[in-house]
Amino acid sequence: MTKLSININKFATLRNSRGGNNPNVLKAALDAERFGADGVTVHPRPDERHIRYSDVREIKAAITTEFNIEGNPREQKFVDLVLEVRPEQVTLVPDALGQITSDHGWDTLKHRDYLVEIIGVFKNAGIRTSIFVDPVIEMIRGAAETGTDRVELYTEGYAKHFYDNKEQAVLHYVNAAKEANHLKLGINAGHDLDLQNLKYFAAHVPGLLEVSIGHALVCDAIYLGYENAIQMYKRQLR
Template structure:
């Protein structure tokens, strides 16, 4: 039995689906409870200022009923986000340097340039008893500088790996192994996320067996829709017999 890597399920896409129609279908809070029941080790949400998917009210409701790990991602330059995290006190906060209207996260922190800022923000969350992870690109220097911010963990931003995986998986994962080794050497916990899926996840875990946690949303929800598609159509057909 090797190192256990936890799966945190990001339910943002379920909220997007709900919001596109109004009403409460799918029920985002219920989906968090059900994801736990189905084996998820944690739930991840990434509320944005425009609340275009997860709403601040969702975060509050989920926190009341969650029994596994709760991870809130977001941009700590927004005071509203900081206040929400301090109010709900999740197990982990993941700090992501998003621009205001960004579709999805697309880069990690420059932990050298923003060293002092990160030190201050991380202290705020850690004083509230919340584990802190910061989003970092797979660059050894950025991991080294992350280690002096006071953060508990880093989350490696894996879009580059996912993009190159089908061309050459060994070269795609190489910078991540180097970054992960530096994290281990400096005593940082290690998370990973972004565009990990059923094709590329196993190789990533095999390459970095000491990985603590992955958070997966978009691909997992797409797979859930598709892998349940045939069964659902048949269930509807049976109602018409």
């Protein structure tokens, strides 16, 4: 079954908006684990506007489930944190400074040499690597040449067009996944996946190992409860 990793950034956003420690981000990570999530994801940014670097250290020391840290490796502070904490997986995202949320994947052809170098740094430390990519065959082939273990398919395009034509919306992802499988790359996915579109995506994308979901799940948790929301998302992946 495809694994569900919970991105807990939004808990930190809410905490930071008021000061103090409510909601408790560490507890959100531990509860995700307790409620059945297969992993916890965080995406620290240089301004620490949501997840703080201290949060990352506390979470890694406390959880037993898989830990995934996302971020831009061009920020040396991020690289140093990952090498210090040593999560099970690091996901490399080409964010611009101050960007609200991730909105594109790597150009794996243009940045091939850089990716080979930085992926080698993390793999030499025993950390599984994944790189954020658009569902484009050329980008998948380029990713295979970087030495990465996995790719994370950027799924905003799928979510945006799901209600217009779900068969057409998923087609690029199916083809990208087939190419990744052929090249022996593991496949993750994330961005705007939710209770409405997740089941169809997981059922049609071959070899999907993991999805990382944060914003939609936390929004659903407000109405449904955190534990119930996690279990409902898990059921979409069965």
